[in-house]
Amino acid sequence: MLRLHMFLAGLLLALAMAAAAAQSPEIQRGPIPAQVPGVLHTLRTIPEACTRLEGRFTKAKEASPYALTQVRTSTRCQARARLLDARKAQASAANGWILNDVLRVPNASCSGQSAVIRIWRKDAASATPKLDAQGRVRVYLKDGLDAAAQGQLGAVPQFAVALGVEGRGCD
Structure with a gap:
């Protein structure tokens, strides 16, 4: 009986550690x-x-004590990923998103309050390109233009940003 309890306790501990690692x-x-x-x-x-x-x-003292803005880094920059609102994209580990970063910003004038920004990432489902007869991957401009004209472009990586405020407000 003691062995069974020890086994179940070890299993529970392992599951708890796996769940914590999934959220890190x-x-x-x-x-x-x-x-x-x-x-x-x-x-x-x-x-x-x-x-x-x-x-x-x-x-x-507003309903939103923290303001988050997205600024384009350069007008010449060609984006290789999309940036979305996490609520609209329903970003969560259950939906295939990966928690990429968590930023906790404390308020200097209110020690109990901090802004929490969670950044989620979702990779593009990219297929391995076909190899030609010589065993190499060949990319042709005409094939890419034809796929774009037909609306068959591949998926792009996505990032989602969620803002939250933790702690109590200061008077």
Whole structure:
């Protein structure tokens, strides 16, 4: 009987560790310094989407104490991925999204409050290209243009951003 209990306890511990590992982000980073309300700060750049995420704590006691904006990095940048709103894209591990990064930004004037930005990633379902008779992958412009004209372009990687505020508001 004791062996059965020990086995079940070990199994439960292993499942709990697997669930915790599934929710840990791909990118591990140190703490972000506390930010003063009203001051704009850069959080992260996503080069694949040609986007920089900028945020600031709002000074007014509003329904949204933190404002997050997406800024294009360059007019000449050619995006290789799409950036979406996580709520609209329904980004979650159950839907095939991978938790890429979690940014926790503490409020300098309110120690109990912090903004939490979760960045999700979804790879494109890319098929292995066909090999020719010589065993090499050949990419022809005409084939790509024909596929684009027929609307049969491949999927592109996607990123989704979710903003949340944790902690209590300060008076």
